[in-house]
Amino acid sequence: MNERRTRYPGPISEAADHPHTLVDQGFAEDAVLATVLDRYPAELFDINLYDYDEAGQVSLRTGARGRLSGEALLEAIKQGRLWVNLRSVETGWPELWAAAMDEFRKIQATYPGLRAVRNAGQLILSSPKARVPYHFDAAGVVLFHMRGRKRIYVYPGDERRLPERNMEQVVARQTTEELPYDLAFEREAQIIDLEPGRALTWPLYAPHRVENLDRFCVSLSMDFQTWPSRFRNGALFTNAVLRSCGGRPRCTDAMGTPELAARWAASLALKRTGLLKSRIAQFERDFEPQIGAADGAGEIRP
Numbered sequence: 001m002n003e004r005r006t007r008y009p010g011p012i013s014e015a016a017d018h019p020h021t022l023v024d025q026g027f028a029e030d031a032v033l034a035t036v037l038d039r040y041p042a043e044l045f046d047i048n049l050y051d052y053d054e055a056g057q058v059s060l061r062t063g064a065r066g067r068l069s070g071e072a073l074l075e076a077i078k079q080g081r082l083w084v085n086l087r088s089v090e091t092g093w094p095e096l097w098a099a100a101m102d103e104f105r106k107i108q109a110t111y112p113g114l115r116a117v118r119n120a121g122q123l124i125l126s127s128p129k130a131r132v133p134y135h136f137d138a139a140g141v142v143l144f145h146m147r148g149r150k151r152i153y154v155y156p157g158d159e160r161r162l163p164e165r166n167m168e169q170v171v172a173r174q175t176t177e178e179l180p181y182d183l184a185f186e187r188e189a190q191i192i193d194l195e196p197g198r199a200l201t202w203p204l205y206a207p208h209r210v211e212n213l214d215r216f217c218v219s220l221s222m223d224f225q226t227w228p229s230r231f232r233n234g235a236l237f238t239n240a241v242l243r244s245c246g247g248r249p250r251c252t253d254a255m256g257t258p259e260l261a262a263r264w265a266a267s268l269a270l271k272r273t274g275l276l277k278s279r280i281a282q283f284e285r286d287f288e289p290q291i292g293a294a295d296g297a298g299e300i301r302p
């Protein structure tokens, strides 16, 4: 049995990849993607441009959808350094979603005890040199890779690399998903190179980051909740509220299921009070995708 790389329980003990057939079904071809980009609702686009300093610390610029045709937007991504997320694939591209859920069920069946109760997905189109910073997702993830090559770094989910105080802030939407990052973490990274036709999953909450390997990349990132992850997210939310009131809550990894469930129930009531307002501001957009502009990022046109 493998060593568990997370302090949280769950059926997935380490990162592992699985086969999928989404590429064979034609979902990653240029003509198909261009058509989807043309019809995808503008409010479901997140366009990010990440820069890193020598210590690996990240800064972010965000883009607006702009007016490029699907075909031109695809070209801007291929030439630039952009990370484009199309949220809510379950409604935005139902054909891909149905096929991906079939694949998800096959993968889930390989983990005894894994039962997702809610799935959601985002289609990621990203430039050959794009990189995603160190972060965690408050959910399980299956990353269906469909085009290009990417290298995924997955880190142990312990208190040093995944402090619960930061998890609380993310779950309570007091910050975006970046965790404190230190180059020393690299010594413990599990590194996986993903090829099209492979889907990667990792332990719930495990911190990770992604580097594209010099090719335009297409992936479907599917996140899922289980009852245990719902309980823990609720407990983290309740702990965030307690901490904001001067409390010093215990870490959730020291709690059994009854206590996690009670804190989840408390979180539902606390969310209704609206005591802890989301601090994630509506971003001012910094650029619009443009073919030929540096990094694919052109000026916003009024």
Ligand SMILES: [Fe+2]
Pocket (backbone or CB within 6 Å): 135, 136, 137, 141, 208
């Ligand atoms: Fe992620």
